[in-house]
Amino acid sequence: MSVDHEAWFDEAAGPLVRPYAVTGGRTKSDTIGLDLITLVVALREHADHLEPESLQLLRVCQQPISVVEAAAQVDLPLQVVKVLLSDLITQNLMIHRSAVQVTDAPSQHVLQAVLDGIRKL
Amino acid sequence: MASGNSERLASAVKIVVAGGFGVGKTTMVGSVSEVPPLRTEELITEASAGVDDLSGVEAKHTTTVALDFGRITINPELILYLFGTPGQNRFWFMWDELARGALGAVVLADTRRLDSCFPAVDFFERRGLPFVVAVNCFDDAYHYTDDEVRGALDLDPHVPLLLCDARDRESTKTVLVTLMGHVMAQARMAGAH
Ligand SMILES: Nc1nc2c(ncn2[C@@H]2O[C@H](COP(=O)(O)OP(=O)(O)OP(=O)(O)O)[C@@H](O)[C@H]2O)c(=O)[nH]1
Ligand SMILES: [Mg+2]
Numbered sequence A: 001m002s003v004d005h006e007a008w009f010d011e012a013a014g015p016l017v018r019p020y021a022v023t024g025g026r027t028k029s030d031t032i033g034l035d036l037i038t039l040v041v042a043l044r045e046h047a048d049h050l051e052p053e054s055l056q057l058l059r060v061c062q063q064p065i066s067v068v069e070a071a072a073q074v075d076l077p078l079q080v081v082k083v084l085l086s087d088l089i090t091q092n093l094m095i096h097r098s099a100v101q102v103t104d105a106p107s108q109h110v111l112q113a114v115l116d117g118i119r120k121l
Numbered sequence B: 001m002a003s004g005n006s007e008r009l010a011s012a013v014k015i016v017v018a019g020g021f022g023v024g025k026t027t028m029v030g031s032v033s034e035v036p037p038l039r040t041e042e043l044i045t046e047a048s049a050g051v052d053d054l055s056g057v058e059a060k061h062t063t064t065v066a067l068d069f070g071r072i073t074i075n076p077e078l079i080l081y082l083f084g085t086p087g088q089n090r091f092w093f094m095w096d097e098l099a100r101g102a103l104g105a106v107v108l109a110d111t112r113r114l115d116s117c118f119p120a121v122d123f124f125e126r127r128g129l130p131f132v133v134a135v136n137c138f139d140d141a142y143h144y145t146d147d148e149v150r151g152a153l154d155l156d157p158h159v160p161l162l163l164c165d166a167r168d169r170e171s172t173k174t175v176l177v178t179l180m181g182h183v184m185a186q187a188r189m190a191g192a193h
Helices: A011-022 A052-060 A067-074 A078-090 A108-120 B025-032 B092-099 B111-127 B146-153 B169-191
Strands: A039-042 A094-097 B011-019 B038-044 B063-075 B078-084 B104-109 B131-136 B161-164
Touching (some): A052 A067, A052 A078, A067 A078, A067 B038, A067 B063, A108 B063, A108 B078, B011 B025, B025 B078, B131 B146, B161 B169
Antiparallel strands (some): A039 A094, B038 B063, B063 B078
């Protein structure tokens, strides 16, 4: 670990330093307010300036995918993935759609669809 | 691929499967998920772990908590995610994120250790999130009557309670159908005020 990094972490953090490093040391949540089940989809396949982790995210998000699934696929911690995704969204390389009903009460229509869907399994 | 309009994305909803350590949460999620349960990790640092009690550990310690989940495509516009809560109860902040916006929750109980689901029952009651209690029937479990379980958990009479086998797809479907029926009844009651 370089001396620079010690400003962020003590040695106890060890192997966890790298994920923080790829987000430029930002340990706070993302700027968009991404939820676990916010769906995202990439608008591009590549951008030259991106770090490998962000490129990897662009790749796994070629089809609409939830934030939590994207995190599982790239095998990085959720908080890190949220920061990287929000950067990609801010750069218009990706779009997102918030989960339904994070604030509102779920509509009977949605509830009925879920019930029917489970019955059909 | 270049519309920039997010309306064409489907939407997603979630249900939480909670309960004590090793009670069968991941098994239940896997029994109905269209993909094998996926796993992801959340970093816990001082900053995000206000309620985490890492006693005897240096204050600046960082650790991870694993979270597993499954997916059911309801229709082309709607995806249902099932989340298993981390087994260790100390990760309450994770429960908060899981419960936020959830349709409802399944509290899995193991009659050999009924008390291990108290925190989950308590949590969802307090949050006002509709939930059902599903008693996972392990082979060597002592079988209680419904009333005994209700009594032990001090369960509200309107909270559905049922037996299940978390390994069995049909059984898990029954649990989820019961939950959705309960969620819809609660929503109708709330709307009728
Ligand atoms: N006999 C029997 N075994 C079960 C049943 N459900 C789960 N198991 C077994 O119990 C063990 C624990 O199940 P998991 O699904 O991993 O439990 P969990 O709640 O996700 O555990 P944690 O995430 O560690 O808290 C596994 O070995 C399962 O195969 C059941 O209904 N009957
Ligand atoms: Mg598990």
